[in-house]
Amino acid sequence: MSSRVEILNDGGYRSDGRRQYELRDIDIDLSQQGTADGCCTITHGLTQVLVTVFGPKEAKMRSQTLHDRAVINVEMNVLPFSTGERRRRARADRRILELAATIKSTFEPVVQTTLYPRSQIDIFVQVLQQDGGLLHACINATTLALISAGIPMTDFVCAVSGGVHSTSPLLDLTTLEENDLPHMTVAVMPRTGKVTLVALETRLHVDRFADIFRLAGDAGQALHKEMKRAVKSRATRLVGAMETGMKPPMGGADAFERDVVMEDKMSF
Amino acid sequence: MISFASFPVPSQNETQGMTRHHPDVEDDIDMDEGFEEGFHRLTSPGEPLTSSQAFMRGHGTYIDNDEVISSVAGTVERVNKLISVRAVRSRYNPEVGDxxxxxxxxxxxxxxxxxxxxxxxxxxxxxxxxxxxxxxxxxxxxxxxxxxxxxxxxxxxxxxxxxxxxxxxxxxxxxxxxxxxxxxxxxxxxxxxxxxxxxxxxxxxxxxxxxxxxxxxxxxxxxxxxxxxxxxxxxxxxxxxxxxxxxxxxxxxxxxxxxxxxxxxxxxxxxxxxxxxxxxxxxxxxxxxxxxxxxxxxxxxxxxxxxxxxxxx
Structure with missing residues (x-):
């Protein structure tokens, strides 16, 4: 741990002023984007991810069609201006492909794909800004985008990253901390507490693993409340909007004849 | 292609109007919603709705551990003993004659x-x-x-x-x-x-x-x-x-x-x-x-x- 930045100071504060177990500010935006069936922008601290979901729709790749369930297709794009130094990554960058594959395998057990045989669900992940916790932001945003697309899932998937500084575990690392500390990402399903993903790319002492794992599980529950609140408030607004516009259609009794008579009697 | 943000960023007073409770008491406050017929109740994936012993599961739900659990975010609908959840937004679900x-x-x-x-x-x-x-x-x-x-x-x-x-x-x-x-x-x-x-x-x-x-x-x-x-x-x-x-x-x-x-x-x-x-x-x-x-x-x-x-x- 020979970094010039003090990861955790004596007062128990991290470089950005957070406590050990404190998460960064989360902002969830579920508003409609273009023609997507579901979309979500999550801003988690300085990490910002936009996920759009299209589908379930007709599978365009015949060879990959499954006759008993839907295929999940994840495409990820890291925008060149998302990091500190501007860098254009190739679409087929190994690291990006791996992240996309991770997201896909995280959601395969959760999405009820068997309800949509021969279909395809497209998930497009756009990374707009990154400052640590990229994978967990992507997973959380994908969960919410899938929910807003009305795709049946057994539960939310709430992911959070955790690391350890000497012996003290930290949650939700920034890039600065990720560069210096061993860290992992855990995705939990809050209702059952089941874990759909544990990603560990650095070496972590086995004694510390259990601590972080348990902490990340708890943090997942906290995130779940926040995500659920966002979903509920969006649903309330949409249902409310649908009810405000409700007026009984005009001409109750003579409406029956409409299919025969094209000239409708509709006065202003 | 012209697109809209269907709901612009909520104005300040709306967010202020949203009451937030302490995490410890939040669950108790959410719980007091009834299950009457014809009453719109919103739910989200993974939320237990009722016991599967007394009710049948419909669309948008699944059964786990003798509980009917919602699998989409939307309104709960009940017809006699059938519980289903209609997603707020979803793709078109066809029916004969449509x-x-x-x-x-x-x-x-x-x-x-x-x-x-x-x-x-x-x-x-x-x-x-x-x-x-x-x-x-x-x-x-x-x-x-x-x-x-x-x-x-x-x-x-x-x-x-x-x-x-x-x-x-x-x-x-x-x-x-x-x-x-x-x-x-x-x-x-x-x-x-x-x-x-x-x-x-x-x-x-x-x-x-x-x-x-x-x-x-x-x-x-x-x-x-x-x-x-x-x-x-x-x-x-x-x-x-x-x-x-x-x-x-x-x-x-x-x-x-x-x-x-x-x-x-x-x-x-x-x-x-x-x-x-x-x-x-x-x-x-x-x-x-x-x-x-x-x-x-x-x-x-x-x-x-x-x-x-x-x-x-």
């Missing part, structure tokens, strides 16, 4: 594939379309060879859901003179939830615009065709039915069509279900404004329109 507007995506042996905003492309069999030369005519091999003269890739059509295949794909038919190829107009796409089942999905507005409200959320706004000019049963005119050419549309009609389309787009962006009264109110308002048709799509004008027509209730 009127849909679709677009041909593929021509296959003896069938067309039609994109109808559903989970799979719909199928339109050659045997379920009206062919030139009378309704009773037999299908010949030559018909199979010239399928593209009837419908080509990219053609829009209005049809009815006839049946389902084993895998849930829907089969369409156009065996009515009201169904068939679409021309003289413009397609508008809205979320399928915004189209209610009506007595008739063929509307004809007094401004000279015909609307076909497909239950799949595809809406066709076109020039008004007089009843007398519509093809009769005897004079089934194949030339006219499968024609790819638009009729002459005068400027006033073009303006009316785009005005109606823009109004539909605004209503959809505000997630308001389409009704004929609402459309007419909005059209009247739009004409009164005397602005350019394209100005309707500006956020402030759209909001003003919604505010006005909502106040007319």
């Amino acid at each position: 009127l849909v507007v679709g677009r041909i995506t593929e021509v296959q042996p003896r069938r067309w594939k039609v994109d109808a905003n559903s989970r799979q492309d719909a199928v339109l069999m050659l045997s379920s379309v009206n062919l030139p030369g009378g309704v009773q005519r037999r299908k010949l091999e030559s018909d199979e060879l010239q399928m593209r003269t009837f419908f080509e890739e990219g053609d829009l059509l209005v049809a009815e859901v006839q049946a389902f295949f084993a895998d849930g794909a829907m089969s369409l038919h156009t065996r009515s003179l009201r169904y068939g190829k679409l021309r003289n107009g413009q397609l508008v796409t809205v979320p399928p939830a915004l189209i209610r089942r009506l007595k008739s999905h063929f509307l004809s507005l007094p401004c000279g615009v015909d609307l076909i409200l497909g239950l799949n959320g595809y809406i066709w706004a076109s020039k008004h065709v007089k009843q007398s000019e519509q093809e009769g049963e005897e004079a089934f005119d194949a030339e006219a039915v499968y024609s790819n050419k638009n009729d002459d549309i005068d400027d006033a009609t073009r303006l009316a069509i785009s005005r109606v389309s823009n109004i539909i787009r605004i209503l959809a962006a505000h997630f308001i279900p389409l009704t004929d009264t609402l459309l007419l109110d909005a059209y009247e308002w739009a004409v009164e404004q005397e602005g350019d048709v394209k100005d309707l799509l500006q956020a402030d004008i759209g909001d003003a329109m919604i505010a006005t027509i909502a106040a007319r209730d």
Whole structure:
């Protein structure tokens, strides 16, 4: 741990002023984007991810069609201006492909794909800004985008990253901390507490693993409340909007004849 | 492609109005919602609804550990012992008899594939379309060879859901003179939830615009065709039915069509279900404004329109 930045100071504060177990500010935006069936922008601290979901729709790749369930297709794009130094990554960058594959395998057990045989669900992940916790932001945003697309899932998937500084575990690392500390990402399903993903790319002492794992599980529950609140408030607004516009259609009794008579009697 | 943020960033007072409770007491406050019939209760995936011993699970739910659990975010619906959850937004779920507007995506042996905003492309069999030369005519091999003269890739059509295949794909038919190829107009796409089942999905507005409200959320706004000019049963005119050419549309009609389309787009962006009264109110308002048709799509004008027509209730 020979970094010039003090990861955790004596007062128990991290470089950005957070406590050990404190998460960064989360902002969830579920508003409609273009023609997507579901979309979500999550801003988690300085990490910002936009996920759009299209589908379930007709599978365009015949060879990959499954006759008993839907295929999940994840495409990820890291925008060149998302990091500190501007860098254009190739679409087929190994690291990006791996992240996309991770997201896909995280959601395969959760999405009820068997309800949509021969279909395809497209998930497009756009990374707009990154400052640590990229994978967990992507997973959380994908969960919410899938929910807003009305795709049946057994539960939310709430992911959070955790690391350890000497012996003290930290949650939700920034890039600065990720560069210096061993860290992992855990995705939990809050209702059952089941874990759909544990990603560990650095070496972590086995004694510390259990601590972080348990902490990340708890943090997942906290995130779940926040995500659920966002979903509920969006649903309330949409249902409310649908009810405000409700007026009984005009001409109750003579409406029956409409299919025969094209000239409708509709006065202003 | 013009797109809207369907709900702009909530203003400050709205977020302030949202009460937040301490995490320890939050659950108790959420719990006091009842389960009465006809009462809208919102739920989200993974939320237990009730015991599976006493209730049956419907769409949008699954059973785990003797509990009926919601799998989508939406409103809980209960019919006697059947609990189901209707998602707020989802793709179109077809039912037999529904009127849909679709677009041909593929021509296959003896069938067309039609994109109808559903989970799979719909199928339109050659045997379920009206062919030139009378309704009773037999299908010949030559018909199979010239399928593209009837419908080509990219053609829009209005049809009815006839049946389902084993895998849930829907089969369409156009065996009515009201169904068939679409021309003289413009397609508008809205979320399928915004189209209610009506007595008739063929509307004809007094401004000279015909609307076909497909239950799949595809809406066709076109020039008004007089009843007398519509093809009769005897004079089934194949030339006219499968024609790819638009009729002459005068400027006033073009303006009316785009005005109606823009109004539909605004209503959809505000997630308001389409009704004929609402459309007419909005059209009247739009004409009164005397602005350019394209100005309707500006956020402030759209909001003003919604505010006005909502106040007319």
